Amino acid sequence: MMQIACIGGGVAALYFAIAMQRRQPAAAIDIFERDSAERNSGWGIILREPMLAAMQRMDEASHAAILARAVSWDQIEIRHKGGIKLLSNQFGRSTGRHALVEVLRARAVELGCRIHYASPASATDLAGSYQLLVGSDGIKSGCREQIGADAPIARVQSANRFIWLGCGKAFDRMVFDFQQTTHGPVWVHAYPFSAGQSTFVVECTQQTFDGFGFGRRALSSDLARLEEIFANLLGEAKLASLSDAPHEWRQFEQIRCDSLHREQMVLIGDAAHTAHFSIGSGTRLAVEDAIALADSLHQGGALPEALARYQRQRSEAVGSIQQQALHSMQWFDRIVEHYSLPLAAFSRAFLFRSLGQAA
Template identity: 90%
Template sequence: MKIACIGGGVAALYFAIAMKRRQPAAAIDIFERDSADRNSGWGIILREPMLEAMRRMDEASHAAILARAVSWDQIEIRHKGEVNLLSNQFGRSTGRHALVEVLRARAVELGCRIHYSSPASAADLAGGYQLLVGSDGIKSGCREQIGAAAPIVRVQSANRFIWLGCDKAFDRMVFDFQQTTHGPVWVHAYPFSADKSTFVVECAQQTFDGFGFGRRALSADLARLEGIFASLLGDASLTSLSDAPHEWRQFEQIRCDALHHEQMVLIGDAAHTAHFSIGSGTRLAVEDAIALADSLHQGGALPEALARYQRQRSEAVDSIQQQALHSMQWFDRIIEHYSLPLAAFSRAFLFRSLGQAA
């Protein structure tokens, strides 16, 4: 089978690996719009169910990923000057750039071809391939093509967030909620290497407007955030992938009622997104990739295989998206919980993805 992946992120790369493991004769081309040296991003969470699925699929890349991962066993909740330290909360993460490097190398080793600086569309590739895998991320053009045949459901967070890095490796996952003159500002931080951490800041629109965030060079916003989180950061500084105000965004949770149409199928963020507060975006991408490869390997006509993939993924994705939606909405309504004492606030926080306070 000749397969083209439109987009060269984690979903596409892992699908290519999984497909070559299942069918070594498959011919797979990956079209990545960016150059080979433009591989950026901060840390990503490595969920244990995902890692186990990766181990079963391909031990070589699994071992290489673990070698570049860091782990923690505590979550720290900071709220109104108090700290609640929760033990037995194991987690892992790695840098997105490190994960992509491992997956690129393994995909090429298995015989896949990666075409860098090669933006592609379904119209460009349809005649030369039997299957087109839409793996072009959250701003997917492939999704819009399939969306003409079936609804796309979008739910936007009321809050603003920005995904940053800092030059300090925390030894645990930290949620720091700071009260300011313009309202609460909070951060979700975790290490992803020996000397760096992901630092995701979020606040309500009213707070965003009150500080004037997004109206100037981003460096000014970073300086203000360093002041707000000084007790957590110490001497560490915050960094962004650019100095553009548009780095501040509102998260949009997306679900496609159809994951395939004709010879096109969607995986990863092109197919569905889940709010970053539950750390499952990479898990969805990898599990999509494995499910698609397995479904194709089971045989039958292409429409049958793609329909099987959609059936297999629907229930699992719906469950994760429902948890993510509850979590997103909890943060959207954080002012309802903010006056709680630390213990009660921590319980509400920990149970947020279940849609209940305790």
């Protein structure tokens, strides 16, 4: 019976536990999560269809529970230069991160996994007690740094600033609203994730960020300013942040590790690789990593062989998604070049941004 510890209890670890317990019911899995069980916060995330299909094949029960909490849309609206472009047949689905994690926690425990909350963990402390350590500690992963001691980690940081907000209004479609202000461009990626709420990711250039003095005061004053900028879209709805700390404003970093394993440790999810939020695929990568790792361990052989097989399998699949994400991130980084385009040309450039085509 394999003894496994996961460092970090987000979607990657929870889905790995589900997949592994399905493949090997006798496996003993402990998940160590730094935060308390109650601190399961977050706004909505897009659920990509390939991820949902893989989840359905792996575990019907959690797949059905996730779909029961999801909302969908079939149009994308692009607002630019005072005009609106509506694109039909653009099916998308999302759910609250909170709802997703709740479903996965319940299912992982039902299948036999143990979750330890308020339990920050380190590979050094756990190495002696487990055969396999799964580094699932997210974008600021400490496990990655340990593996990266021998292998390069590639990082590309976006020039823009973003903040992940929620709003108390459920849009009936996905909306991208590009505003021009006296300090420069600021835009939002918004979509519904429950009956009364939407995700509202605001992004702006560094110049706009500095011009408004964002990130320098209590966040409530930044939110009030954003509510003014997006008043046409929001109506009476208010914006909400995950905390009141100015550091909620971030610069996205796309990360790729040359090596995903070392000795008894392996990386999955954001600890292993990130993908810019504008293509909504980070959770998909996390779930697909989790399934690939469980499958590779289940195939058997010595642990180093299984981990090497997992790495080979994921490198190619992740590479193409990260390439699209990078193109998309860089399109937004060069937004000033696109802003002068009329609505139709701007919308076309926007839609094809992840292919890396020029505007």
